[in-house]
Amino acid sequence: MNDKPANHGLPFDPTETGLFERIQLADEEKNKVVRPSLTYWQSAWIKLRKNKVAMTGLVIIIIYVLTAIIAPIASPYSFSANNKDALNQPPSAQHWFGTDTAGRDMWTRTWMGARVSLAIGLVVVAINMLIGATLGGIAGYFGGKADLVIMRIIDVLYGIPVIIIAILLMTVLGKGIFPLIAAMVAVGWVGNVRLVRGQVLQLKNCEFVLAAKTLGAGHSRIILRHFFPNIGGIIITQMTMAIPLAIFLEAFLSYIGLGVQAPGCSWGSLAKAATDVYRIFPYQLLIPAFFICTTMLSLNLLGDGLRDALDPKMQSN
Numbered sequence: 001m002n003d004k005p006a007n008h009g010l011p012f013d014p015t016e017t018g019l020f021e022r023i024q025l026a027d028e029e030k031n032k033v034v035r036p037s038l039t040y041w042q043s044a045w046i047k048l049r050k051n052k053v054a055m056t057g058l059v060i061i062i063i064y065v066l067t068a069i070i071a072p073i074a075s076p077y078s079f080s081a082n083n084k085d086a087l088n089q090p091p092s093a094q095h096w097f098g099t100d101t102a103g104r105d106m107w108t109r110t111w112m113g114a115r116v117s118l119a120i121g122l123v124v125v126a127i128n129m130l131i132g133a134t135l136g137g138i139a140g141y142f143g144g145k146a147d148l149v150i151m152r153i154i155d156v157l158y159g160i161p162v163i164i165i166a167i168l169l170m171t172v173l174g175k176g177i178f179p180l181i182a183a184m185v186a187v188g189w190v191g192n193v194r195l196v197r198g199q200v201l202q203l204k205n206c207e208f209v210l211a212a213k214t215l216g217a218g219h220s221r222i223i224l225r226h227f228f229p230n231i232g233g234i235i236i237t238q239m240t241m242a243i244p245l246a247i248f249l250e251a252f253l254s255y256i257g258l259g260v261q262a263p264g265c266s267w268g269s270l271a272k273a274a275t276d277v278y279r280i281f282p283y284q285l286l287i288p289a290f291f292i293c294t295t296m297l298s299l300n301l302l303g304d305g306l307r308d309a310l311d312p313k314m315q316s317n
Contacts (some may be wrong), residue, residue: 054305077105080263130193140200233310
């Protein structure tokens with residue numbers, strides 16, 4: 001018997017030319033898994049870390065959050081204390097961001113305002129997603145009359161501008177943080193219903209869902225074990241992209257005088273207070289405007305990175 005390896009149809013043996021070398025591997029080496037096994041979330045985190053733009057946005061958001069927590073506590077000035085001897089002072093070593101028209105320290109008020117703006121944005125988006133995911137999941141999973149009723153309500157609300165409803169509710173409920181959150185939540189969940197319903201309809205007839213039903217799995221098990229893991233990435237991405245819009249809406253409502261009232265502060269209310277003196281003391285407007293813009297930009301960049309990292313179609317890349 002000829003033990004010489006076959007040349008696979010080639011007119012010559014590649015190993016005899018000296019250009020190639022045949023490598024002999026043991027059976028255990030052939031079956032060895034070189035690439036480590038990664039979960040969906042581990043793979044997504046690795047892809048996100050490789051996205052320098054998204055990581056830059058994440059770092060900026062982390063810095064802002066940590067500073068908003070620490071700065072008002074470490075500052076020697078109160079965010080609400082007036083000082084008639086330090087009115088409209090420009091940024092200096094004593095007051096890093098200067099003072100406002102009431103002599104209050106702008107550094108402390110800026111980061112106290114960051115607490116309010118970021119917290120409102122996160123709370124509003126979380127509530128909107130909870131309501132939207134619940135109604136969207138019910139409409140998509142059960143269908144029938146539930147789907148018909150929910151979607152007809154969505155069609156009516158979708159045609160009404162969010163800002164108009166928020167302004168009307170703020171006029172009725174009054175001014176403050178809690179009326180502001182209620183006004184922003186009133187119709188902010190509408191888009192999430194359509195998003196979650198569409199994803200559930202796509203998964204509803206998949207083979208693994210039909211197999212789970214055949215094996216006797218209940219509705220709660222199917223939703224928690226099969227639906228949520230498959231739409232969790234989309235929900236997280238949607239929330240990240242929605243937070244900048246919530247922060248902007250809060251800033252707008254505070255800017256027109258319907259949001260946080262003095263001595264409380266948010267980035268929007270700080271910008272509102274500075275409109276009367278911005279030509280003389282432009283720093284009072286530029287500082288909150290800068291943080292609003294950079295926060296929205298950073299969250300949008302992070303949202304784009306999460307959308308790419310959490311896309312199941314790109315997990316194999």
